[in-house]
Amino acid sequence: MVTLNRRRLLAALGGTAVVSLAGCATAPAKPAARVVVIGGGFGGATAAKYIRLWAPEIDVVLVEREAAFVSCPLSNLVLGGSEKIENLTTGYGTLQKRYGVRLVRGEAVAVDADKRLVRLASGDVLPYDRLIMSPGIDFQYNLVPGLESADAQAKVLHAWKAGPQTLALRRQLETLPNGGVYALHIPKVPYRCPPGPYERAAQVAWYFKQHKPRSKVLVLDSNPDLVSKKALFLKAWSEQYPGIVEYRPNSELVRVDAASNTIELSFDKVKADVLNVVPAQQAGRIAQAAGLLSGSNKWVGVNFQTFESLAVPGIHVLGDATASAPGMPKSGFMANNHAKVAADAVIALLTGRTVNPEPIIANTCYSFVSDTDVVHVASVHKWDAAQKTLVPVPGSGGLSAQANAIEGQYAKSWARNIWADALL
Amino acid sequence: MKSLFSPRIALPAVAAVFALSASSATRADDPRVRVWAASCAACHGTGGSAQTGIPPIAGQDKAVLQQKLLAYKAGTLPATVMHQHAKGYTDEELAHLAEHFARQPK
Numbered sequence: 030m031v032t033l034n035r036r037r038l039l040a041a042l043g044g045t046a047v048v049s050l051a052g053c054a055t056a057p058a059k060p061a062a063r064v065v066v067i068g069g070g071f072g073g074a075t076a077a078k079y080i081r082l083w084a085p086e087i088d089v090v091l092v093e094r095e096a097a098f099v100s101c102p103l104s105n106l107v108l109g110g111s112e113k114i115e116n117l118t119t120g121y122g123t124l125q126k127r128y129g130v131r132l133v134r135g136e137a138v139a140v141d142a143d144k145r146l147v148r149l150a151s152g153d154v155l156p157y158d159r160l161i162m163s164p165g166i167d168f169q170y171n172l173v174p175g176l177e178s179a180d181a182q183a184k185v186l187h188a189w190k191a192g193p194q195t196l197a198l199r200r201q202l203e204t205l206p207n208g209g210v211y212a213l214h215i216p217k218v219p220y221r222c223p224p225g226p227y228e229r230a231a232q233v234a235w236y237f238k239q240h241k242p243r244s245k246v247l248v249l250d251s252n253p254d255l256v257s258k259k260a261l262f263l264k265a266w267s268e269q270y271p272g273i274v275e276y277r278p279n280s281e282l283v284r285v286d287a288a289s290n291t292i293e294l295s296f297d298k299v300k301a302d303v304l305n306v307v308p309a310q311q312a313g314r315i316a317q318a319a320g321l322l323s324g325s326n327k328w329v330g331v332n333f334q335t336f337e338s339l340a341v342p343g344i345h346v347l348g349d350a351t352a353s354a355p356g357m358p359k360s361g362f363m364a365n366n367h368a369k370v371a372a373d374a375v376i377a378l379l380t381g382r383t384v385n386p387e388p389i390i391a392n393t394c395y396s397f398v399s400d401t402d403v404v405h406v407a408s409v410h411k412w413d414a415a416q417k418t419l420v421p422v423p424g425s426g427g428l429s430a431q432a433n434a435i436e437g438q439y440a441k442s443w444a445r446n447i448w449a450d451a452l453l
Numbered sequence: 454m455k456s457l458f459s460p461r462i463a464l465p466a467v468a469a470v471f472a473l474s475a476s477s478a479t480r481a482d483d484p485r486v487r488v489w490a491a492s493c494a495a496c497h498g499t500g501g502s503a504q505t506g507i508p509p510i511a512g513q514d515k516a517v518l519q520q521k522l523l524a525y526k527a528g529t530l531p532a533t534v535m536h537q538h539a540k541g542y543t544d545e546e547l548a549h550l551a552e553h554f555a556r557q558p559k
Binding site: 078079082083362365366369370373377382385387388389390391393405407408409410411422424425426427429433435436438439441442443445446447449450 | 484485487488489491492493494495496497498499503504505506507533534537538540541542546
């Protein structure tokens with residue numbers, strides 16, 4: 030529970046902790062309502078921007094740990110060496126300057142849903158009328174014996190949140206000798222970005238093919254089969270990287286020995302030169318702290334008309350942290366679309382308008398199988414009154430016919446456009 | 454469901470066009486359509502004004518946009534992904550989207 034410290038609260042509201050709205054002449058003296066958004070990723074940044082875009086009378090405070098946004102989409106290309114992380118990085122300044130979003134650099138650690146307060150690690154307290162949370166994922170290192178310690182985690186990387194780990198894994202791959210083995214372990218579904226591991230395998234193989242052709246990419250999947258774009262990835266691996274990529278299904282993790290880069294699996298034991306373990310995942314920590322996970326649930330149940338938590342009123346949850354609707358992947362595109370439905374619903378709830386009863390959202394996930402060629406999966410999700418959730422529209426959506434360079438260009442353009450849609 | 458051509462929607466929209474005001478156009482938006490259209494912005498840019506590489510759809514002729522969307526849906530206009538998206542919407546929803554993006558500033 031939050032202990033309200035009056036001085037801290039005042040500091041957060043009027044002082045240096047919150048960036049002032051100076052220069053925004055149209056800002057009302059007293060806002061109609063205040064929305065706090067936790068997390069400046071694809072979901073949170075988009076929600077903050079769109080509330081200001083659609084309802085400038087509402088005050089929006091965005092709480093984010095990091096100084097800049099680094100995109101997970103395209104980050105596998107950094108591992109392959111055909112893209113630079115600087116090109117995947119966007120600052121938060123424009124959200125403040127152009128849209129009047131108030132930025133707070135910090136980490137939300139607790140929520141008092143009765144008093145409608147968010148407490149930050151700094152001790153500052155932010156009051157809200159509605160809270161939007163887009164906290165992403167938290168790794169369940171307790172399910173990865175051998176990777177509990179910070180030292181072990183610094184050696185056996187996940188690189189499943191783009192940033193320093195992406196660069197560190199790239200450096201590990203650069204030091205891998207020709208003839209070495211890169212092993213990637215994939216957790217059971219659901220996890221962030223279903224096709225991401227297979228794209229990563231292709232990107233590392235693309236790098237090996239050019240620079241270390243005797244090396245191997247070993248894909249150790251906890252799942253019984255590829256969970257996304259199966260035929261397209263298998264074709265790309267076998268045609269473009271024959272003898273480099275090897276796929277092993279049903280490879281459930283038993284334990285890891287970080288010192289020797291060894292992973293013990295249910296039926297096997299593998300020693301790698303570079304071991305990359307993507308741990309099992311659950312909703313980000315603040316969702317857990319706010320009591321949004323009931324029982325043994327790992328993800329936050331939401332009403333998909335409003336994205337309001339089913340457990341705690343007044344808190345809307347977006348993106349990977351949600352218990353996905355049927356056929357809905359945990360993707361940045363999906364989080365962006367969640368944000369717009371939630372932004373509109375929050376505005377409706379705060380202004381007394383009826384919530385839109387028929388949301389329609391969509392997804393397109395592009396995966397690079399080389400530096401230029403891409404495969405996609407697309408879907409459209411519509412509210413189903415009988416099932417009370419979003420469901421894929423029958424006959425809509427689908428896959429690329431084959432990997433192709435035209436979609437490679439679209440994929441890079443898509444990335445620039447969605448980053449701008451969220452942040453610029 | 455409201456018809457695209459019901460006076461309740463069409464009249465404010467026409468007024469907004471005459472006023473040539475972005476804020477009037479925003480006020481004239483049916484919030485339901487505005488959120489549907491916002492989904493498209495993930496590729497086509499906020500308000501349909503793509504920064505680069507993907508065809509911008511803001512301020513295009515409404516009839517042309519509508520015909521294209523219906524042709525994607527029917528499978529008569531080749532596409533990489535739009536044929537798969539268009540099939541997720543009713544003809545009426547596509548008409549609403551065409552009308553929405555036609556009203557957005559380029």
